[in-house]
Amino acid sequence: MASNRTPDRIDRRIMAALMENGRLTNAELAEKVGLSAAPCWQRVRRLEADGFISGYTAVLDQSLLGVKETVLLEVTLDRHDDEAVANFGRAMAAMPEVLEVYLTTGEYDYFIKVAVEGTQGYADFLGKKLYKIPGVRHSRSSFTLGCLKRSLSVSPLQES
Template sequence: MAKPIDAIDRKILKALLSDGRLTNQQLSEAVNLSPAPCWQRVKRLERDGYIQGYMALLDQELLGASEIVLLEVTLDRHDDDAVENFGRAMAAMPEVLEVYLTTGEYDYFLKVAVNGTAGYEEFLRKRLFKVRGIRHSRTSFTLRCLKKAYSVPPDAERSGG
C-alpha cells in the first residue's frame, strides 16, 4: 500500500509535473531539501506509484497530425470477447491517443490525432471501420485546445495525506 504523502512530497510532484527533466540537484533546490533525501523521496514516490513514469511531449502539428478528433463509439455486443477485441484494436492504432470505456449513450470515448479531414477519412476507412463489432460512431473535430493537463496537481485534499 502506498504511503501517504506530505507537503514536501507534494512540492516534489508539482515541480516534476512542471518539468520532468529537472536534475536531482535542481529539484532539491526547488523544494528546499538536500539532494540525498530528495532522491530518496523521488524513488519512494516512483515505487509507491505516485510517479508512474516520465515522457517527452511531442508537437503533433510538426509530426503531421495537427487535428484532434473526438469519437464516441457504440459496439453491437458487450461480451468479454467484443470488449477485449476492441481494446486490442485501439491499442494497435498509433493515431489513437486515448480510449475510455464510458457510461451513457456511447460505450467508448476516443481521442485521435489525424492530418486534417483527409487524414481522418483515411483513419476511418483503413483502421476504425475494419474493427469488427462497431455499431455506431459520432465524431467531433476540435477547434482549439483551451487546456491540456496530463495529471491533477498534488493537492492536500486529494493526495491521500
Template sequence: MSRPLDAIDRKILKELLADGRLSMSELAGRVGLSTSPCWQRVRRLEEDGTIQSYAAILDQSRLGLTETVIIEVTLERHDDEVLERFGAAMAALPEVLEAYLTTGEYDYFIKVAVSGTAGYEEFLRKKLYKIPGVRHSRSCFALKCLKRSLSVVPEG
C-alpha cells in the same frame, strides 16, 4: 501499502509534472530538501507507482497531425471478447491518443490525432470501421485546446 503523500511529496510531484527533466539538485532546491533525501523521496514515489513514468510531449502538428478528433463509439455487443478486442485495437493504433470505456449512450470515448479531414476519413475507413463489433460512431473536431495536462497537479 504506500504511505499518504505529505506536502513535500506533493511539491516534488508538482515540480516534476512541470519539468520532468529537472536535475535532482534543482528539484531538491525547489522543494527545500538536500539532494539525497529528495532522491530518496523520488525513488519511493517511483517504486510505489505514484510516478508511473516520464515522457516527452510532442507537438503533433509538427508531426503532420494537425487535427484532434473526439470520437464516441458504440459497439454491437458488450461481451468480454468484443470489449477486449476493441480495447486491444485502440491500444495498437498510433493515431489514438486516449481511449476510455465509458458509461452512457456511447461505449468508448476516443481521442485521435490525424492529418486533416482526409487523414480522419482514412482513419475511419481503414482502421476504426475495420474493427469487428463497431456499430456506430459520432465525431467532432477539436477547434482549440484550452488545457492539456497529463495528470492532476497535486495541491500543496
C-alpha cells in the same frame, strides 16, 4: 502499484515540480523543494516505487509531426462480451493515431481521442481502421477547434 501511504507536503511539491519539468536534475529538484540532494532522491524513488510517479515522458507537438487535427469520437459496439471488448481494446492499442481511449457510461461505450492529418486523414482512419474492427456499430465525432487546457495528471497541490 497503488500505495496506502499519503504523500506529505514535500512529496506533493516534488511531484508538482516534476510535472512542470520532468528533466530537472536531482540537485535542481532538491533546491526547488527545499531539501538536500540525498533525501530528495530517496523521496523521488519512494514516490516511484509507491506508484505516485508512474513514468516520465516527452510531450510532442503533434502539428509539427504532421497530424494537426484532433478528433474526439464516441463509439458504440454491437456486443459487450469479454471477447468483443478485448478485441476492441487490442485494436485501439495498435493504432498510433489513437491518443486516448476511455470506457464510458451513457449512450456511447467509448470516448476516443485521435490525431489525424486533416479531414482526409480522418476519413482514412474511419474507413481503413475504425470501421474494420469487428463489432463497431456506430460512431459520432467532433473535430476540435483548439485546446484550452492540457494536463497529463491532476496537480498534487490542489486542495481537496
